[in-house]
Amino acid sequence: MNVFNLYTKLFSDPEKKVDLFKTFPWLYRVFYNQRLHYIWQTFLVDLFIILILSGLFGPQEPGSNIILYLCWGLWWPSVILSLFFVGRLWCGVCPFPVAGNFLQACHLSLQKKVPKILQRYSIAISVTFFMMIIWVEEATGMKSSPKETTWLLLTIWGGATLCGLLFAKQAWCQYFCPLGRLMGIGASISLIEFRPDHSACKKCTTFACNRGTDTEPGCPVSLGAYKVNNNLECLVCGRCMQLCEHQSPQLNVRHPLSELIIRKGRLITCTLMVPFLMGSQLARFMDQNIFNLMEIIELTCMGNWVCQMGLYAAPLFIGFCIVYVIITYGDLMFGVFNDELMGRFSPMVPLLLPLAFGGELVSRLNFTVRNFPDFLPTFGRQFGVEALEHFTFTIPEWVYPAYGLSIMFISELAGLYILEKFYEEEFEGAIALWQYRLIQSAYFALFGVYIYMMSTGWNIPILNIILIFQQ
Template sequence: MNEQTKGSQWLKNILKSKWYPGIFQWPTAIVFIIIMYELLIGIPVAHDNFGTAMTWVLWWPIIPLIFLLVGRFWCAICPFATLSDLIQKWVGNNRPVPKFLKRYGIWIIDIFFILITWADHVFGIVESPRGSGVLMLLIITGVVAAGAFFERRTWCRYLCFLGGLAGNYSRAGALELRGTPEKCSQCTVFACFKGSEKAPGCPMFEFPKTMDNNARCNFCGHCVKNCPNDSISISARIPSKELWFIRKPKLEESFLAIVIMGIVFVQNITMLEIGMKAQEWLERILGISNYAVTFTVTFLVAMAIPILLLVLTSWIASLKNAESVTLNFTRFGYMLIPLDLAGHLAHNLFHLLAEGKSVFYTFLALFGRQTGDAATALVSMETIQILQFTLLSLGTLASVYTAYRIAKTSYTGNRVMGSFIPFALLVLLLAALNIYLFLLPMTHRM
């Protein structure tokens, strides 16, 4: 047995354990309760609030890294998912998922993601413990409603904005869970999906027998426990490899990929002096001093630019590969996921490394230990920038190569390069815009 096989078996044994995922779920739930208390009852100043520091300085920055390393593992232990399971157990009606959710769930997630980002900047959610607490309460309300009325984890699969982000990023993840075709083809029990006395069925409505992507698998381990044929395998893979062979690309998933690019632009611009100058310029042009209005205009423009660039590139490629603009947009939108992930990680790295000590300081404050205005940086700004540019370089290379593999898989002859080159140039342009923004000094969040 080679090292990779040993590692896969070790992971499989963890998922088979009766202690998994509960051994991670309950500590996470306890920490979440403390965070909620601090957000709603604790110190009302973000700089001194443990809940704010844990949520926006620690958890939010490392979430993309978790998706990269272990896929949607967070979704298996997420306190919202645990709450959904409890609600279903106590008062669940287990109604089928409405057809409109199955059809439009990702679009709803896209809209939620955009609205939450917009609301954060307009209402200052991140900078306000109470605002963050209210956001969490709104999510809890949705989780409780979905768990009470509908079967399994309807919220996580069809409505959770973080689940949509996880679905995209986990496609570039380094782990995959699959059924063994030879064994699954002989199976008539379908315990992996339906469940058994050992564990419930797949909470995310996935059927490992036919599953060919990581977008909705949360590594909960239920299918591993239930499978009577030991068919399920967990294996390491090259990050982003799944994106090279998308069999059924979906417009809404590619749209989310380009939306995430726009959101990263927005998050960066609003932390820079150039963003403040843009706001002042808009105020003069529009004759309006209302921040909500001027930010909304800035937000829409920043979101629209990458979308329009992808549409334009799809049109240029269509002249070479004779496919529709929509199909090119849908097929090649997935190439942006590695760059999205790198840009998201690079942006969040600033908060984690430039403000990371605030988690420790606010924790000490829970016990009456005050640290005053002590420095919060873990490393120098120069080190942070080196790490950011390293991430962006890796993400750019992965996206360019993904564009090439998509073109090579989809076309032959001259159509391969005719499709690849325009999209490769788009990736390089978006990467250059990211690098330019990261070269400018950012302001702290806390």
């Protein structure tokens, strides 16, 4: 099948899928034998240890320690970018749960069940963890401190290891990991999905993909291929494939917006995360641009990080309120936000989700691009390679609006496409034309706020709204 046919097939109908395991049998073998996963994970564990040592014992000046660029400039933006194409594939090779798994394999884990109360509030807990990370990350200048960056990595690793010690399987990944929660939501607009072939599962009597066998443990997040019906929780680790006797697991290429269109905002995780994520981005754009928000806050607080966190709460709160008001207003315009089976839901959230992850990518790429010219000199300063210390260059100013506008424009189109689908098909007849137009205006208003915030960081007079008015 050529790329054009695949594209036409997928985009003509959001329910169409193509199973990559069937199309490329070598890919099935890669996931089945797990060797590549093992090699990648081992490499990442080694890299993780080197980063930790470098962060704790290496130089602490931002321009002399490569941990900052590797962590904030390469790793995290790559994970965000990968969500659009391969979903949560990172989780399949992530180094954080390795120590906990090792303790379990040595029978050093208590193997308890996660208490019901923690299970019930796990979404709120992980979203709160995530909010705290963004808050601390921005308000304390963590991205320019090797030690603080290392402590963040160690905290996530510590959480995963402690859960491995106390609970069965990868409870951290299943319930508490803030990164996993964000990735699960981002993966709902991924081009691929890991799913079972339900016709094969109907014949199954063992459900080994979840329960495991006498010799092999089952799914690390107590899911098993047969229960995977969205991209939120499955780690795409492929461990269930060896356990399944019916070759049920599939890796499908799909319409990237199909999951959002089908669910229509029925997932509480997204409803909590999206307004915070977008609100925090608005605050971050204020900092990354000519407002120089953090500089003002740091001057006011004279280095006191508690004061900095307190003051930074204000832009975070304003950003959150802007997005929350637009979501509430849009939901009211939809007039459909209650379902007999599922309870309350928010049709505005799937509309905004592509914009939220587009904004996240732009915000993270800003760090990557801005600090890229200094990567080799930093490496040279840290390891005493003098030749690299002068190996720097300048990024042309047009690069920032080029990727910023492209990513936001594609995200905007994705949201408008979902809105049109809702209006014409999913909520057909439930929304009047005037309501549809008002939702569109709310959506454009938010898009305008984003572009305004982003543009103030572009050093090109005709694109920078503040500079236009100053002329």
